[in-house]
């Protein structure tokens with residue numbers, strides 16, 4: 125179960141509370157055994173902190189049996205401290221937005237934080253680490269940010285769109301960061 129943090133910094137410890145939050149957001153949260161499904165192509169990406177297109181394809185092929193079927197688009201996003209344009213990429217993620225598609229994220233390396241606006245207007249942040257698979261339903265208002273390591277490698281599946289598309293809602297993010 126990924127770590128869920130409330131606006132006041134309280135970490136959700138009670139599995140029933142975590143399950144209620146996840147259910148209210150319509151999220152799918154699962155843990156994948158990356159050691160079993162591990163992409164053989166990931167190590168050079170981490171070492172060189174760079175992802176080539178052909179290697180992204182190899183990673184996706186490696187994981188083919190572990191990924192849910194029925195998604196039209198997919199990619200591998202790899203962000204490292206030296207990634208070209210990292211700050212503008214992160215600025216696009218760190219604004220409240222929705223997607224018109226159901227989308228899946230599988231974290232392969234590094235870590236990140238998804239923030240969500242709950243139906244009652246409250247907000248939570250959920251830290252995701254390697255092996256975490258998160259399904260974000262169409263219309264769920266959220267944002268994404270990196271942690272101090274500024275590193276994440278993740279597979280993204282898009283329901284009907286070929287690539288990442290966001291509609292910004294710009295609800296103010298109330299977390300102090």
Ligand SMILES: CSCCC(=O)/C(O)=C/O
Pocket residue numbers: 201217229236266267268276278280288
């Ligand atoms: C870890 S995936 C990168 C962020 C992303 O794809 C997304 O949809 C943010 O809202």
